[in-house]
Amino acid sequence: MTRKPLILVSNDDGVQAKGLKILARALKGLGRVIVVAPDQQRSACSHSITLHLPLRINKLAKDIYSVSGTPTDCIMLALNEILDEKPDLIVSGINHGPNIGDDVHYSGTVSAAYEGGIEGIPSIAMSLLFKNGKHFKSAAEFAKRVSKKVLKEGLPRGVILNVNVPDLPEKEILGYKITKQGKRNYGDIIVDKVDPKGRKYYWIGGDQNGFEDIPSSDCNAVREDYISITPLRVDITDKPTLKKLSSWNI
Amino acid sequence: MTRKPLILVSNDDGVQAKGLKILARALKGLGRVIVVAPDQQRSACSHSITLHLPLRINKLAKDIYSVSGTPTDCIMLALNEILDEKPDLIVSGINHGPNIGDDVHYSGTVSAAYEGGIEGIPSIAMSLLFKNGKHFKSAAEFAKRVSKKVLKEGLPRGVILNVNVPDLPEKEILGYKITKQGKRNYGDIIVDKVDPKGRKYYWIGGDQNGFEDIPSSDCNAVREDYISITPLRVDITDKPTLKKLSSWNI
Numbered sequence: 001m002t003r004k005p006l007i008l009v010s011n012d013d014g015v016q017a018k019g020l021k022i023l024a025r026a027l028k029g030l031g032r033v034i035v036v037a038p039d040q041q042r043s044a045c046s047h048s049i050t051l052h053l054p055l056r057i058n059k060l061a062k063d064i065y066s067v068s069g070t071p072t073d074c075i076m077l078a079l080n081e082i083l084d085e086k087p088d089l090i091v092s093g094i095n096h097g098p099n100i101g102d103d104v105h106y107s108g109t110v111s112a113a114y115e116g117g118i119e120g121i122p123s124i125a126m127s128l129l130f131k132n133g134k135h136f137k138s139a140a141e142f143a144k145r146v147s148k149k150v151l152k153e154g155l156p157r158g159v160i161l162n163v164n165v166p167d168l169p170e171k172e173i174l175g176y177k178i179t180k181q182g183k184r185n186y187g188d189i190i191v192d193k194v195d196p197k198g199r200k201y202y203w204i205g206g207d208q209n210g211f212e213d214i215p216s217s218d219c220n221a222v223r224e225d226y227i228s229i230t231p232l233r234v235d236i237t238d239k240p241t242l243k244k245l246s247s248w249n250i
Numbered sequence: 251m252t253r254k255p256l257i258l259v260s261n262d263d264g265v266q267a268k269g270l271k272i273l274a275r276a277l278k279g280l281g282r283v284i285v286v287a288p289d290q291q292r293s294a295c296s297h298s299i300t301l302h303l304p305l306r307i308n309k310l311a312k313d314i315y316s317v318s319g320t321p322t323d324c325i326m327l328a329l330n331e332i333l334d335e336k337p338d339l340i341v342s343g344i345n346h347g348p349n350i351g352d353d354v355h356y357s358g359t360v361s362a363a364y365e366g367g368i369e370g371i372p373s374i375a376m377s378l379l380f381k382n383g384k385h386f387k388s389a390a391e392f393a394k395r396v397s398k399k400v401l402k403e404g405l406p407r408g409v410i411l412n413v414n415v416p417d418l419p420e421k422e423i424l425g426y427k428i429t430k431q432g433k434r435n436y437g438d439i440i441v442d443k444v445d446p447k448g449r450k451y452y453w454i455g456g457d458q459n460g461f462e463d464i465p466s467s468d469c470n471a472v473r474e475d476y477i478s479i480t481p482l483r484v485d486i487t488d489k490p491t492l493k494k495l496s497s498w499n500i
Contacts, residue, residue, distance in 0.1 A: 041299060041302070042297060043302075044299040044300075044301045045296075045298045046295075046296040046297035046298040046299075046322075046357070046361070047296035047297065047356050048294060048295045048298045048358075049294040049296075049356055050294075050295040050454060051293060051294045051452055051454055051455050052252060052291070052293075054443075054445075054451035054452060054453050055451065055452045055453070055454065056449075056450075056451055056452075057450075057452065062287055072296075073454065076439065076440065076454060077440065077452060078344070080438075080439065080440045081440060081442065081452060086293060100366050102484070104486065105297045105361075105364060105368065105484070106297050106298070106299055106322070108298075111296070111355075114355060118352050121491050142500075145500050146500050149498060149500050150348050153498065154383045155491070156488070156490070156491055157492070159488045159491050162387050169488070176500060178492055178495045180485070180487040180489075180492065181486060181487045188330075189326065189330065190326065190327065190330045190331060192331065193304075195304075199306075200306075200307070201304035201305065201306055202304060202305045202306075202307065202327060203305070204299055204300060204301055204303050204305065204323065205301050205324060212434065229495060229500075231487065231488040231491035231492060231495060232486045232487065232488060233486050233487070233488035233491075234355070234433050235430070236354065236411045236431060236482045236486050237402070237430040237431045237480060237481065237482065237483070238406070238481040238482060238483035239430075240406070241405070241406055241409050241481035241483075242430065242481060245428045245479060245481060246428050248399060248403065250392075250395050250398050250399050250426060250479075
């Protein structure tokens, strides 16, 4: 008897997030799904690890666990403590909002998939653009299709997929494009205000200013109502610069 | 009159860290140095941004500021609020411990430099291996040399340098090597214990198990008592996989 694939699901919006629940449900047709996700919202926590505090694991239901840490903590604890065997696939998401362009460096959802990539496990990050957050179903259906393909074909070692889905009904999405990482313009991202005691404070997360127009980029694809699939690499050495630097005399 | 270069210095070990102070002092010969660093230790915080809390900036002395956030927060606030002009160079460190192989994804020190790379500013991450943390001076001297060269030559847009220095007196370091990102073996990284109430907890940061033997890698260079310089890229698209995926029918 062929063993059912083991699929680990995580996210950065937390174990109670709508996107996570819809994703886990959609993947159940493909194998055994185990959820290990943060106990609270952890957006923009990137690839951070909790080193200065102990972590707790809570079993919430059969095959559903929360961890008092970051998405990377979740994957580390899942692989080392919770699961008895290596998963065949890790899917992170569905993120409540896009992860395109430079977002990939800040995103906890992408980092959970990245941690899988570091461990040599085929991994996918799924994000839904967020006009009004209505169309998780479109992202979940595509998550199932792309997961099925990755379970069959595998991925090159050290490469993960970053998938972004427009917030549209399935029939209004024009298809998918294989893309490269684009570049967002973050604009005037810092808001500064004064607190009740008259002291200044700053809050990150102001305006976003669209993105650079780069053909074949993730940003362009989603703007044109296509799903974007970008392969991202764990080895981030810039090969062309290796040669340039070797002629430097430092 | 030629304007003096403006150099922004940050780290993830916090504004009081020895490595930061030695670095800032060493770079003063090259231009005006402004320090903007976290108010406390933020190791392994990766590229996280504080979105859920307001941030404070404290001016501690002339050209020295602390921020109640992560290294990425520091760079964002420095560029958008503290500095009047774009810096010519960002140097992050000197990290108390190596950032080699997959470390680059977890490190706050590397991420501060990365944020510079995202903003198109030549940026360098400096780390000292940590046998006993005695030889910050070796790293500071090399930081000065490599910074001088980068100020003169620039770096390709979207590329940063990740520099790791062995914890040895300068005369025992054999030179420097231009390297690619290697791969560490993290081994059995989770410690599990029981608290006074009998509940289990987990702590990340157990054994490190050496690294894979990869010629020309950062890990190999520092093991052989060389300084390692690795160019890292902001665009982490895996180009070879783009082609492979376009033949998939998802």
